[in-house]
Amino acid sequence: MSKTNRTKLLLDISTFVAFLVAMDPRTSGIAIHEWLTIALGATVLVHLLLNWNWIVEITKRLFAKGKGLNGARTNYILNWLLFVDGILIMLSGIMISEAVVPAFGLTLPMNFAWRSLHDLSANISLILMGLHITLHWNWIVSTFKRMVLRREAKPITVLSMESKEVKA
Amino acid sequence: MTTLYRILIILVVAAIIGGAIYMAVGGGSAAAQQSAQMPERDRARPEGGEGREGGDGLPFGILKSLVIMSVASGVYLAGNRLLSKKPKPVLV
Numbered sequence: 001m002s003k004t005n006r007t008k009l010l011l012d013i014s015t016f017v018a019f020l021v022a023m024d025p026r027t028s029g030i031a032i033h034e035w036l037t038i039a040l041g042a043t044v045l046v047h048l049l050l051n052w053n054w055i056v057e058i059t060k061r062l063f064a065k066g067k068g069l070n071g072a073r074t075n076y077i078l079n080w081l082l083f084v085d086g087i088l089i090m091l092s093g094i095m096i097s098e099a100v101v102p103a104f105g106l107t108l109p110m111n112f113a114w115r116s117l118h119d120l121s122a123n124i125s126l127i128l129m130g131l132h133i134t135l136h137w138n139w140i141v142s143t144f145k146r147m148v149l150r151r152e153a154k155p156i157t158v159l160s161m162e163s164k165e166v167k168a
Numbered sequence: 169m170t171t172l173y174r175i176l177i178i179l180v181v182a183a184i185i186g187g188a189i190y191m192a193v194g195g196g197s198a199a200a201q202q203s204a205q206m207p208e209r210d211r212a213r214p215e216g217g218e219g220r221e222g223g224d225g226l227p228f229g230i231l232k233s234l235v236i237m238s239v240a241s242g243v244y245l246a247g248n249r250l251l252s253k254k255p256k257p258v259l260v
Contacts, residue, residue, distance in 0.1 A: 026229055
């Protein structure tokens with residue numbers, strides 16, 4: 001398995017776990033919720049950089065004819081929605097921040113619209129994230145299997161060699 | 169250098185979208201005055217609730233998130249299966 005795929009999978013799993021923790025501020029607390037989401041922004045940036053070639057390729061072929069592209073188009077549109085929703089979550093979160101923005105000595109005007117938007121976009125992100133994972137499920141499972149099987153491959157090879165020797 | 173350009177592209181796109189959202193919401197001018205008159209209990213953070221310090225028991229929020237994601241995934245898969253199903257040939 002390529003090193004990039006392994007890096008992608010590990011980054012994606014850790015991003016997903018962080019996303020789940022960030023989605024539950026009641027358990028983690030507001031400070032962790034806000035700082036973790038800022039960190040998530042950085043991991044999403046790396047996620048996009050690692051998948052840059054795919055993004056460029058699909059952007060170029062978005063309007064090209066071809067049946068095989070339908071799945072990729074759905075995926076592409078969904079990814080854009082997730083990206084826009086992520087920005088909405090971050091922006092509305094900054095506007096109602098109680099930990100990150102005050103830590104920099106800044107105060108922002110209170111606005112109830114941002115609070116409602118933050119809640120709404122967070123709920124939408126759950127649906128979009130569910131769909132995003134579903135569309136990439138085959139890749140996740142196959143990459144995970146390859147990663148795990150590669151580690152277990154060595155003892156299996158040794159055992160088979162020993163059994164051959166016994167048979168001879 | 170290529171990576172830096174890519175980062176710049178992502179950040180610029182994010183800034184454009186963010187700016188558009190900020191403009192659409194009103195940037196906290198008119199609505200800010202409206203919310204300043206609201207009682208404190210109405211301004212409570214929607215997803216924050218009472219446990220602002222955190223660590224108040226089981227992570228039900230995580231379970232809730234997982235359930236919502238599973239439901240979304242299930243609905244998508246079911247819809248996909250229904251749409252891709254070929255109609256049975258009618259025997260005459």
